[in-house]
Amino acid sequence: MARKSGNDLLTYAQAAAFVAKRAERLARDKPATQRVALAAAAGRVLAETLRADTDQPPFARSTRDGFACRAAEASAHRPLAIAGASRAGDPPSGPLPHGAVWEIMTGAPVPRGADAVIMLEHVESAGSPTALTVRLLPPRTIDKGENIVTRGAQARKGAALLPAGTLIGAAQIALAASCGRATLNVYVKPRVAILSTGDELVPIAAKPKPGQIRNSSSAMLAAMVAAAGGTPWILPIARDSAKSLDAALARAATAELLLITGGVSAGKFDLVEPALARLGARFHFTGVRMQPGKPVVFGELPRSTALIQNQIGTKCWCWGLPGNPVSSAVTFLLFAAPVLAALAGRIDRGPRFALAHLTADVKTKPGLTRFLPAACTFAGPVPEVELVRWQGSGDLAAMALANCYLVVPADASSLDAGAMVNILLP
Ligand code: AMP
Ligand code: MG
Numbered sequence: 001m002a003r004k005s006g007n008d009l010l011t012y013a014q015a016a017a018f019v020a021k022r023a024e025r026l027a028r029d030k031p032a033t034q035r036v037a038l039a040a041a042a043g044r045v046l047a048e049t050l051r052a053d054t055d056q057p058p059f060a061r062s063t064r065d066g067f068a069c070r071a072a073e074a075s076a077h078r079p080l081a082i083a084g085a086s087r088a089g090d091p092p093s094g095p096l097p098h099g100a101v102w103e104i105m106t107g108a109p110v111p112r113g114a115d116a117v118i119m120l121e122h123v124e125s126a127g128s129p130t131a132l133t134v135r136l137l138p139p140r141t142i143d144k145g146e147n148i149v150t151r152g153a154q155a156r157k158g159a160a161l162l163p164a165g166t167l168i169g170a171a172q173i174a175l176a177a178s179c180g181r182a183t184l185n186v187y188v189k190p191r192v193a194i195l196s197t198g199d200e201l202v203p204i205a206a207k208p209k210p211g212q213i214r215n216s217s218s219a220m221l222a223a224m225v226a227a228a229g230g231t232p233w234i235l236p237i238a239r240d241s242a243k244s245l246d247a248a249l250a251r252a253a254t255a256e257l258l259l260i261t262g263g264v265s266a267g268k269f270d271l272v273e274p275a276l277a278r279l280g281a282r283f284h285f286t287g288v289r290m291q292p293g294k295p296v297v298f299g300e301l302p303r304s305t306a307l308i309q310n311q312i313g314t315k316c317w318c319w320g321l322p323g324n325p326v327s328s329a330v331t332f333l334l335f336a337a338p339v340l341a342a343l344a345g346r347i348d349r350g351p352r353f354a355l356a357h358l359t360a361d362v363k364t365k366p367g368l369t370r371f372l373p374a375a376c377t378f379a380g381p382v383p384e385v386e387l388v389r390w391q392g393s394g395d396l397a398a399m400a401l402a403n404c405y406l407v408v409p410a411d412a413s414s415l416d417a418g419a420m421v422n423i424l425l426p
Pocket of ligand 2: 041197198199262263323
């Protein structure tokens, strides 16, 4: 078995490029689809082109409370008679007589003949209650089109509003609702097996004995899988023995994707890679020059087709994620989430990076690309980031206080306060 050192390790850039290319290729096969109620569509991936069922807006609409007018007449500052009134929900009325305005509320249809809406705050009124006039207050003038959204300005009937592959959130649900859609076609979620390995691990509900720790990574990865568009399937903890691993992996490999944590370093009880090999794995990489996450493994297993329902492909894409929780989280985000997103049918697959302003010096050693837990504030005009203090990649408390990872390039020996740096977003 190849060991995790020497020149056979990929650079981070090589591994990332490999994953991106593989995800792009996998995205060409579309997952099976299902219909869900709009209320249940948040977090799902759209499997159809959402089209406008009518012009949007369906009529020329006022965006203000005020007076529909002819801009040229209003800008002459003469008093104009109020010829009528429209509330939101009123059918289009009018036409607007010459030399007059039409009282109008936000969202109401603009009467024919009007080409602008004067804001209520910009007029003075005069006359008797039955013969009111209004006048646009000088020196203000108004242009044609002001405060009116014309019919079809947002979208024409039949126009594509959202492509298949869009992750559905609140805004997309509002748009679908405006098109009269009570249900949407979405992709079936891929199933992701999560298998934590290690003799020291006990279930969350257990009280650890001396030397034992709770299995925190399975729960963490289940949350990350759900956020990326998959259905997590947590398996019982596997022991550091060939027998336990073989049995657990055979079961887990019925899923479309498999995340294994632990057992991929160079230690005496790191038995995951040989177990994967026994099941017929093909390895794409077995180690990346990065920290944390150096021993990360990416490969594929043959999948038992008898068990495949509604799922694409005959492969189980599998990752051996280093056991420390921060390593598992970083390597999942960088190397597993993009493939999961592709199998979920998403067109945006990540990983997502951003620029931020570094607020304190960072000392490091060159050689590995680093992804260090960091806290970024988004309160100011430019995001500001600093490292959280941590005790290495087992430090769950540090990870929970961080909201991103600071990316330190492999050739850097330090990053200076004030520099613009890259952050990896969760
Ligand atoms: P390994 O990659 O198996 O050598 O594990 C590296 C470190 O991560 C060890 O300290 C393990 O105890 C810890 N670890 C492994 N798996 C988990 C897990 N599922 N939850 C929490 N810590 C873990
Ligand atoms: Mg272990």
